[in-house]
Every structure is written in C-alpha cells, then in structure tokens.
Amino acid sequence: MGLFDKIKKMFKRSEEEDIGEEKVEEESLEEQEIDEEDSNEEYKENIKEKEEKKLTKKEEKKKKKEEQKETKDEVKESVKVYEKGLTKTRENFVSKLINLTRKYNKVTEEYFDELEEILIMADIGVDTVMSFMDRLRKRVRNENIEDLEYLKEVIVDELFIIYVSDEIIVNKINYAEKAPTVILFVGVNGVGKTTTIAKMAAKLHDEGKSTMMIAGDTFRAGAIEQLKEWADRTDSKFYGGSEGSDPSSVIYDGLEKAINDDIDVVLIDTAGRLQNKDNLMRELEKINKVIGKIVPNGPHETLLVIDATTGQNGISQAKAFKEITNITGIVLTKLDGTAKGGIVLAIKESVGIPVKYIGLGERKEDLQVFDIEKYIYGLFKDMM
Numbered sequence: 001m002g003l004f005d006k007i008k009k010m011f012k013r014s015e016e017e018d019i020g021e022e023k024v025e026e027e028s029l030e031e032q033e034i035d036e037e038d039s040n041e042e043y044k045e046n047i048k049e050k051e052e053k054k055l056t057k058k059e060e061k062k063k064k065k066e067e068q069k070e071t072k073d074e075v076k077e078s079v080k081v082y083e084k085g086l087t088k089t090r091e092n093f094v095s096k097l098i099n100l101t102r103k104y105n106k107v108t109e110e111y112f113d114e115l116e117e118i119l120i121m122a123d124i125g126v127d128t129v130m131s132f133m134d135r136l137r138k139r140v141r142n143e144n145i146e147d148l149e150y151l152k153e154v155i156v157d158e159l160f161i162i163y164v165s166d167e168i169i170v171n172k173i174n175y176a177e178k179a180p181t182v183i184l185f186v187g188v189n190g191v192g193k194t195t196t197i198a199k200m201a202a203k204l205h206d207e208g209k210s211t212m213m214i215a216g217d218t219f220r221a222g223a224i225e226q227l228k229e230w231a232d233r234t235d236s237k238f239y240g241g242s243e244g245s246d247p248s249s250v251i252y253d254g255l256e257k258a259i260n261d262d263i264d265v266v267l268i269d270t271a272g273r274l275q276n277k278d279n280l281m282r283e284l285e286k287i288n289k290v291i292g293k294i295v296p297n298g299p300h301e302t303l304l305v306i307d308a309t310t311g312q313n314g315i316s317q318a319k320a321f322k323e324i325t326n327i328t329g330i331v332l333t334k335l336d337g338t339a340k341g342g343i344v345l346a347i348k349e350s351v352g353i354p355v356k357y358i359g360l361g362e363r364k365e366d367l368q369v370f371d372i373e374k375y376i377y378g379l380f381k382d383m384m
C-alpha cells in the first residue's frame, strides 16, 4: 500500500472497524465459558470467578475504550486544525496540481516543467525541488508511469520522502529526567516567540505541568511586560529583570526561583538581534553556560522560531542561527497566513533541523506538534 492510501485510510477510516472488533471479542469470551463446564461446587466457584473476571475485563475494556476515544477525538481535533491552517496553501498549490493533471493527458516534458514551477512557487526551495524532480523523473522512467492520476499519488509519496529521508524524525520535546525542563526560544523580531511561549504554556497546563516564563528579552522596550501579561493569562509563574539588564543574570535568578518553586517546564524568551551576529553568538553562549550551571544538561531544547510567511528569508535565518548556536528544533509559525506552506519541506532538507511545532493560527490549539502525515493530509485532502 502506498503512502497516499495509508494516510487516506488513517484519517478517513470509519469507526465501523472498532465496533466489529468488540463484538468478536465478546463472543469468544462467552464461548470459553461453555467449553469449560465442570461439576457441582467447583463448577459454581468457577462460574463465580469467571463472572468476576468477565466484569473486570468488561470494565477494563470500557476504560480502555474511553481512553482511546479521547485520543481519537484529539486526533480528529488536531487534523481539523491542520486542515484549516493549511487552507491557503492547499487552495493554491493543490488546485494547481489538480489542474495540471486535467490539462495534460500524459506525462510530458511540459508537464514536468509546469510541475517544477508549481513546487518552486510553493516555497519548497529550488534545490529541494531539483532533487525532487530528478527522483520523480527516474521513478516515472523505471516504473513506466503513464497514468497522471497515479502520478499525483507518487508526487505526494516523494514529497513525504523529502521530509523523512532515511531518518527517524524526532519531533517530541526532550523533557528532562529531573525537573525543570528548560526550553530556550530564539529567533528574529516579530516571528512569534512570545506568543509561542504563551501557547506552549497553556498546552503544558492542560497536561498538568507547571510552567515559568523568564524574560530573557531585556532589550526591546515592552517585551518584559508583554511576557508578564502572557504569564498571568496562562497561569504561569514569571521572572523578569529590568529593561536593559543582562539577560544571563536574569535567567540565572529565574532558574534558581524555578527550582525552588518546583516548576516542571521553564520557557525562556530571548531577543533576536541577528543584525549583530557576533554579539548574539556571545550572548547565547553565555546564556547556555548559565543555564547549564544551574540545570545540568540544560537547555533541554533550543527552539528556533521562524515566520513561515517570510519564505526563503526564514530559511536563511535558520542557517544563520544554526551557525551560532545548537538549535534542537524549529517552530514554524503563521503557516495559516501563507499559501507557501511547502517551506516545511524545504527547511528540513536545506537546514537539516526538524520542525517540531507549527503555528496554524493565533489560538493555543493552533500550535501543533508537527506531524508529517497530518500535514500531508491537510495539504492533499482534496485529492484523496
């Protein structure tokens, strides 16, 4: 089964299957009972025991069902967020792809040229598109692909391969074994660092974790106040110094407080003055040193926030930040605001850092753990 079918099945699967499974299991439980008939007392004992067993089994199953239902609902919700957040890209990119298939009735050089243009327009990035086209051409030749409908599926398949390559993608947050987990947020001005911190804090609270925000952006006027306001709104603890003070010393004091207060996750906001790369590098080095001194192995994550609407510029930012500090993951915000959502694929290939979260809107639910399958579904659902 191709990836296209797999994803289609995953998200469109009806609930019928589950009901069927449940029936079969219950029947086999009854059968067991009749099979193992015994005599008198022993028999009665046995029956009682079995009844009890059956009850607990039923309860267990019910509980399991409820748990499963919850996660299923969660999956459904998050698929909806992906669908909605990727509307612009889908309407642009996928409708072009569908039109292309309608326009040509077989695979020709013109078809490939137009496809290449569509992919570049979707901000997948020239290099990525080139290697993609090479692979696609080869596959068409080797597998003798003539059917354009089928080729559409191969395209989806190959786009997925761009992202996954041969690696196991780790998009989970690396939580510390012993709290607090320290997450450092970096990125240039206006990309969405502060609001991402707020969304993440709200999500962590839903999971029952306590959070503290530290205002490491002491540079921009108003940044400390803004973070404080988000901390209040999300029921987070907050630590901030005064404007213009040394970010490292604010972070040092904040982390001490976080340890005293038994905080689970500390979210650190920073200023992103990439114009002055050397200064930023030195500052981040100092910040990392300070964090490591107080929290061994910290920071556990350094997330680079990138605004998807800035397209290739965002990719350059990722490359620049990668040079100056150890980035463990990318948060790609404002995907809902661009028709060029292909940037997700480009980042992974051209920078080699996994996208861990994506922003698909301004609500807290709109910050989603990046899931390539949901992403592909959100993009191509009209074709499935």
Ligand SMILES: Nc1nc2c(ncn2[C@@H]2O[C@H](COP(=O)(O)OP(=O)(O)OP(=O)(O)O)[C@@H](O)[C@H]2O)c(=O)[nH]1
Pocket: 187, 188, 189, 190, 191, 192, 193, 194, 195, 196, 217, 220, 223, 272, 333, 334, 335, 336, 337, 358, 359, 360, 361, 362, 366
């Ligand atoms: N539509 C949309 N807007 C977003 C998303 N993420 C952030 N924003 C908006 O982007 C704007 C800038 O966000 P901030 O969090 O202030 O950005 P920042 O990186 O902290 O900015 P500075 O502190 O100035 O460096 C705000 O208006 C956010 O609401 C998203 O995923 N989708």
Ligand SMILES: [Mg+2]
Pocket: 193, 194, 195, 217, 223, 269
């Ligand atoms: Mg900010």
